[in-house]
Amino acid sequence: EAGVAQSPRYKIIEKRQSVAFWCNPISGHATLYWYQQILGQGPKLLIQFQNNGVVDDSQLPKDRFSAERLKGVDSTLKIQPAKLEDSAVYLCASSHGTGGAYEQYFGPGTRLTVT
Amino acid sequence: AQTVTQSQPEMSVQEAETVTLSCTYDTSENNYYLFWYKQPPSRQMILVIRQEAYKQQNATENRFSVNFQKAAKSFSLKISDSQLGDTAMYFCAFILGSGNTPLVFGKGTRLSVIA
Numbered sequence: 001e002a003g004v005a006q007s008p009r010y011k012i013i014e015k016r017q018s019v020a021f022w023c024n025p026i027s028g029h030a031t032l033y034w035y036q037q038i039l040g041q042g043p044k045l046l047i048q049f050q051n052n053g054v055v056d057d058s059q060l061p062k063d064r065f066s067a068e069r070l071k072g073v074d075s076t077l078k079i080q081p082a083k084l085e086d087s088a089v090y091l092c093a094s095s096h097g098t099g100g101a102y103e104q105y106f107g108p109g110t111r112l113t114v115t
Numbered sequence: 116a117q118t119v120t121q122s123q124p125e126m127s128v129q130e131a132e133t134v135t136l137s138c139t140y141d142t143s144e145n146n147y148y149l150f151w152y153k154q155p156p157s158r159q160m161i162l163v164i165r166q167e168a169y170k171q172q173n174a175t176e177n178r179f180s181v182n183f184q185k186a187a188k189s190f191s192l193k194i195s196d197s198q199l200g201d202t203a204m205y206f207c208a209f210i211l212g213s214g215n216t217p218l219v220f221g222k223g224t225r226l227s228v229i230a
Contacts, residue, residue, distance in 0.1 A: 041223070042223050
């Protein structure tokens with residue numbers, strides 16, 4: 001079974017530029033998550049999708065971050081414009097369903113550096 | 116709101132020895148799950164072990180076991196016969212048993228296994 005795929009793996013941009021990250025979850029997984037992991041901290045949920053609908057985006061800075069999951073499969077996370085404090089690893093994860101009974105599988109992450 | 120606390124930022128252990136990582140959490144709910152995730156350097160996060168709150172028996176996975184103290188809200192991870200490949204960041208995480216609440220992570224413990 002193929003795992004969660006993410007691209008790019010690394011990205012360096014200047015502040016005020018825009019950037020987009022892509023995630024392809026495990027086939028058949030209805031739930032998709034985007035996490036932000038700042039250096040020295042644990043991951044923090046940004047947004048959660050169930051199929052192509054948003055379940056939780058309470059921690060997403062909506063003035064600069066946006067995400068979509070068209071057709072309930074792949075997802076894209078965008079930052080526009082980027083700030084220095086957005087430097088972090090962005091992790092995508094997927095699971096069959098929501099709640100603790102369903103294991104979340106993580107991708108390798110995209111390391112973003114904003115200069 | 117649920118919180119997870121890992122009080123040991125860094126730990127080290129000699130190869131073949133045993134080490135215990137600490138985790139405490141705070142919740143008023145009864146139905147929840149606790150996890151330990153491993154994040155090796157530059158590699159993706161993987162699930163090490165899971166504990167359902169309703170189960171009194173401590174979970175075990177090969178060399179990994181937990182000490183789940185529900186009343187004390189404590190969830191420690193014991194690694195026996197430590198191997199060099201166990202070197203990684205270890206995150207304790209919490210999620211409610213049902214619903215669309217997020218996985219909440221601690222700040223992590225960096226474990227180094229020394230030859």
